[in-house]
Amino acid sequence: MNINFLTSPLAVVGWVVLAIVVIFCVVVIIRSIVIVPQATTVIVERLGKYRKTLTAGFHVITPIIEKKAGHVSLKEKVADFPPQPVITKDNVTMQIDTVVYFQITDPKLYTYGVERPMSAIENLTATTLRNLIGDLELDQTLTSRDTINQQMRSILDEATDPWGIKINRVELKNILPPRDIQEAMEKQMRAERQKREAILKADGEKQAAILSAQGEKEAAILRADAKKISMIKEAEGQAEALIKVYEAQAKGIELINNSNPNSAYVTLKGFEALEKVANGNSTKLIIPSEIQNVTGLLASMKEVLTDTKDASKK
Numbered sequence: 201m202n203i204n205f206l207t208s209p210l211a212v213v214g215w216v217v218l219a220i221v222v223i224f225c226v227v228v229i230i231r232s233i234v235i236v237p238q239a240t241t242v243i244v245e246r247l248g249k250y251r252k253t254l255t256a257g258f259h260v261i262t263p264i265i266e267k268k269a270g271h272v273s274l275k276e277k278v279a280d281f282p283p284q285p286v287i288t289k290d291n292v293t294m295q296i297d298t299v300v301y302f303q304i305t306d307p308k309l310y311t312y313g314v315e316r317p318m319s320a321i322e323n324l325t326a327t328t329l330r331n332l333i334g335d336l337e338l339d340q341t342l343t344s345r346d347t348i349n350q351q352m353r354s355i356l357d358e359a360t361d362p363w364g365i366k367i368n369r370v371e372l373k374n375i376l377p378p379r380d381i382q383e384a385m386e387k388q389m390r391a392e393r394q395k396r397e398a399i400l401k402a403d404g405e406k407q408a409a410i411l412s413a414q415g416e417k418e419a420a421i422l423r424a425d426a427k428k429i430s431m432i433k434e435a436e437g438q439a440e441a442l443i444k445v446y447e448a449q450a451k452g453i454e455l456i457n458n459s460n461p462n463s464a465y466v467t468l469k470g471f472e473a474l475e476k477v478a479n480g481n482s483t484k485l486i487i488p489s490e491i492q493n494v495t496g497l498l499a500s501m502k503e504v505l506t507d508t509k510d511a512s513k514k
Contacts, residue, residue, distance in 0.1 A: 234259040234268065241307040243269040253307050272307035276368060279318060283376065284326045286333040288341055295376040296333070298325055300356070301369040309364030317363060321356070325370070328355050338377065345372050 235258055236242050242254040246266045254261075261268075279302065283295040300321060304310045314320045332348055333341055341348070349370050357367040377385070 228263040232260050232263040234261055239274045241272045241274060243272065243307060243311050245269045250308060250312065270311060272304055272310055274304055274307075276301060276303045279321060280373070281322050281325055283374065284329060286330050288333055288336060288338050290337045292338045292377060292381060294333075294338075294341070294378065294381075295374075296329060297373045298329060298352070299371045299373050300325060300367065301371075302360070303366045303368060304364055305366045306364030309362065313363040317365065320363070321360065321365070324356060324359055325352070328352055328359075338381070342375060342377075345375075348372060 234242060234244075234254055236254050236256050238256045240256065242259075244251045244254060244261055244266055245268075246262070250269075251266060279300045281298050281300070283297040285293060286296055287293050302321070310317060329348075329352065332351055336344065336348075349372060352370040353367055356370060360367055
């Protein structure tokens with residue numbers, strides 16, 4: 201009888217209902233458990249209204265009446281937007297693409313603050329870029345990347361703050377002017393390089409000429425100083441030689457005086473002096489009276505010989 205009861209249609213229905221209830225309970229329990237990964241948050245709604253934000257870890261929510269509205273990553277994100285046409289102050293149209301680095305700081309504002317946040321950031325970046333470039337000329341645009349980046353970051357960060365988004369950095373990835381402008385810029389760059397090359401070459405030649413002139417000047421000064429020193433040394437040597445000669449002569453005279461020479465020595469020296477005088481070209485001789493008698497004959501002969509030579513020359 202028990203077997204018939206278990207196999208009856210009513211019992212089968214009961215078992216099916218029990219199984220469905222068990223499965224439903226298991227599903228409810230599983231759905232009530234929420235595990236949030238690191239650097240991620242989960243928005244929980246209760247009956248369609250914001251309830252709370254779940255951070256990383258294990259959480260349990262009330263089944264049926266609470267549900268997960270979405271996952272929000274807190275990691276820094278990079279948005280590379282396609283090139284945007286912009287017009288400079290001097291009416292030059294160029295293509296500029298930007299890269300935006302941002303991070304979600306408030307998951308609730310990010311979820312409920314704006315529809316399609318990435319599209320909103322892209323459009324905001326394009327309009328801000330057009331406004332900034334419109335106040336700059338072409339040359340300023342090409343040389344003011346850092347200024348433009350800072351201004352765009354400040355404007356975008358202020359505008360996205362109500363959306364729970366923090367703009368960390370904005371970079372102008374590429375600036376592409378028209379082809380004819382690029383060719384003109386390349387020609388200008390080549391001209392500037394040639395100009396700098398010519399200036400550097402002229403400066404080099406000028407410096408070489410200056411250094412050469414300075415070298416010649418210094419060499420001339422050194423030669424003059426060397427000649428001056430040589431002449432001074434030579435004069436000093438001659439002066440020292442004369443001093444030595446005069447000192448020797450003075451020493452000799454001193455020795456003669458100290459030896460008390462007799463009349464015979466003096467007469468001999470007179471003859472030696474007379475001999476030197478006789479070998480000269482003078483036509484007249486003046487002989488001291490002390491040796492006049494002794495040398496009278498020699499003087500007469502000297503005068504006769506001199507007159508004879510003069511007559512023969514005539």
